[in-house]
Amino acid sequence: MKHYKRNLLFAFALLAGLAVFGFLNAGRFLAAPAGVPEKADAIVVLGGDGGARGARGLELYKQGYSSRILLTGMQEGERGAQAYYLNWRAQMLLSNGVKKSRIFFDDSTDSWQEAGNTLALMKKQGWKSVIVVSDPPQMRRLHWTWGRRFKGSGMRFFLVASRPAWWGQGRWWKNSIAAKNVISEYVKLIYYMLAH
Numbered sequence: 001m002k003h004y005k006r007n008l009l010f011a012f013a014l015l016a017g018l019a020v021f022g023f024l025n026a027g028r029f030l031a032a033p034a035g036v037p038e039k040a041d042a043i044v045v046l047g048g049d050g051g052a053r054g055a056r057g058l059e060l061y062k063q064g065y066s067s068r069i070l071l072t073g074m075q076e077g078e079r080g081a082q083a084y085y086l087n088w089r090a091q092m093l094l095s096n097g098v099k100k101s102r103i104f105f106d107d108s109t110d111s112w113q114e115a116g117n118t119l120a121l122m123k124k125q126g127w128k129s130v131i132v133v134s135d136p137p138q139m140r141r142l143h144w145t146w147g148r149r150f151k152g153s154g155m156r157f158f159l160v161a162s163r164p165a166w167w168g169q170g171r172w173w174k175n176s177i178a179a180k181n182v183i184s185e186y187v188k189l190i191y192y193m194l195a196h
Helices: 002-024 027-033 050-063 079-086 089-097 111-125 136-150 169-174 176-195
Strands: 042-045 069-071 103-105 129-134 155-163
Touching: 027 136, 027 169, 027 176, 042 050, 042 111, 050 069, 050 089, 050 129, 069 089, 079 111, 089 103, 111 129, 111 136, 111 176, 129 136, 136 155, 136 176, 169 176
Parallel strands: 042 069, 042 129, 069 103, 129 155
Antiparallel strands: none
16 A cells, blocks of 8 residues: 555656646747748748737848748738738838838738648749748647648748747746747647647
8 A cells, every 4th residue: 555655646746747847848849840040932921910020020031031021911901002001010021121022911810821822822923932930839830730731732831930029938927928828829739730
């Protein structure tokens, strides 16, 4: 009986240790698929941007990783006006020297659509690779989603994380925005894996 209690206590301590380890590394796990940028045919700045994604996309553009930027997740409005005048991200790019002819738009409403629509545009334009920019906690889900959509296409994508001020993967629970993003990303990851 004494041996049984000792084994049970050891198993409980092991499970508790694994739970703590998992909690502490939940942000790192989500952000892990992000990599370093590589030259590509376009930079895809995903929708839902609070500013960090657009800034990172512009930075990559200025560093010469690509001469084109695709903005996804457009706001509502008349298509022509929406593209350049109602979209603050387009205005930011234009005011920082990106030529109007180098900005592309897509009105996807979720990550699955963004990947599919980007792939269709790549085929139409003859592009072979894109850099995909989004916030760090989205990288795991994007890796899975874009990987599924691009499988067998011969096209490539490189995930590059933005640098939002609220993100600290080692202490994600200490910032309410980071905590909200980490929790919602785990829910979304499970949903995407089941739905697609």
